Amino acid sequence: MAPALLTAVVVTLWIGVANKSIQLSRAPDDYPLRALTACIACIAAMFTLGLPSVSGVLDRFATGLHSLTINLGIMTAVYFLLAFFTYTVRGPAAQRRVRLEALLLLAALAVVTTTWSIAPLAVQTAPASTAVGDDPHATVFVLAVLGYLGYVHSQTLWWCVGFIRVTRVARLRHGLIMICLAVVTYLAAELTKSALAIAQLVDALPQPTVETINSTYVALIGVGTLIFVVGVSYSAFAGMLAAAAIWRAHRRQYRELQPLWSALHEAFPDLALSRLETRPWYKLFGQHGTHRRFYRRMIEIRDGLVQLAPYYDRAAMANMEAELRRAGRSDADIADITRMTMITAALRAKATDAPVAAAEPMVIDGGHDLDSDARSLVRIARRMRDHRPSGGSTPDSSSISAAP
Structure with a gap:
């Protein structure tokens, strides 16, 4: 991802974290809000680790550790997104389902971590890089990560479409539509990268085509993340704008x-x-x-x-x-x-x-x-x-x- 685009994504994400943290401070027992705040915080932290000035910090402890951490963090983030929708639909009774989903997450994290730990040094350094795409360890790593992400995103898309159909609040509907667009973008990116990983393993594509497909994947991830953050924050920001109008009216009427x-x-x-x-x-x-x-x-x-x-x-x-x-x-x-x-x-x-x-x-x-x-x-x-x-x-x- 281009440094300018990555920086814009990171700044937008941390603004979203601040926005949700303020809401959470006002409703600390809100389980869906807890999960959503944790989701955005994980994504913000992982994209921050992807900044060139930050990525080398973890690699001082072990080569490629920052790549592993980013992938594990993104998988954890989508788990919290799934927990958000589960709590939203089922309320506190969803805790059992959320715990079961956590077991699936732990299994996926174990597969990814084990694959990374036994992979050659070149794969550990950049397991999702097209330069090591012909290594089976890299293929298993990529498919494990993207397989779990695709599983969660497909469920998230299903929940979003259902919510859009029943909600009557305009700003909430608009936010959900943007979340749906973001999830569709993520799914497209995951399918693109998965197909590329398999194609590279069997050496079915020339290098220029590989680079083009990989650039498309990176662009889809960046665009999807921006849309996602705007979507989850849209309702709150729209409410804040409406509250500002009421505040100005009350201030003026107070004086008059x-x-x-x-x-x-x-x-x-x-x-x-x-x-x-x-x-x-x-x-x-x-x-x-x-x-x-x-x-x-x-x-x-x-x-x-x-x-x-x-x-x-x-x-x-x-x-x-x-x-x-x-x-x-x-x-x-x-x-x-x-x-x-x-x-x-x-x-x-x-x-x-x-x-x-x-x-x-x-x-x-x-x-x-x-x-x-x-x-x-x-x-x-x-x-x-x-x-x-x-x-x-x-x-x-x-x-x-x-x-x-």
């Missing part, structure tokens, strides 16, 4: 709710929830802190609106709605303006302790969740900000951390 929150907080200071400083320090920053501040502010606003119930004058607002409708205002503008006016009037009545006799609870023009209510309350807060008298007592916020 400031005028409404300040007015209600001044009227009902006892409704303030516990301070953020009581939480662990890592919750105060990043997305966790932003979401918590946003939901905290929303809850305090809604509590304040409920406490204002005795001061809402629905009859007075009905007259305003009629005037706005005669003026040709849209239904959305009428709802926002009347609610803003109702809240402002209720706050003034609360300040003078003058409840309205025919008060009714205020209805927020939202949905059945907090985020839809937030969109309605943000529109009200904007109108309060635009209609706030200069020099008023309602403070503004230029930072998400300026107020609790």
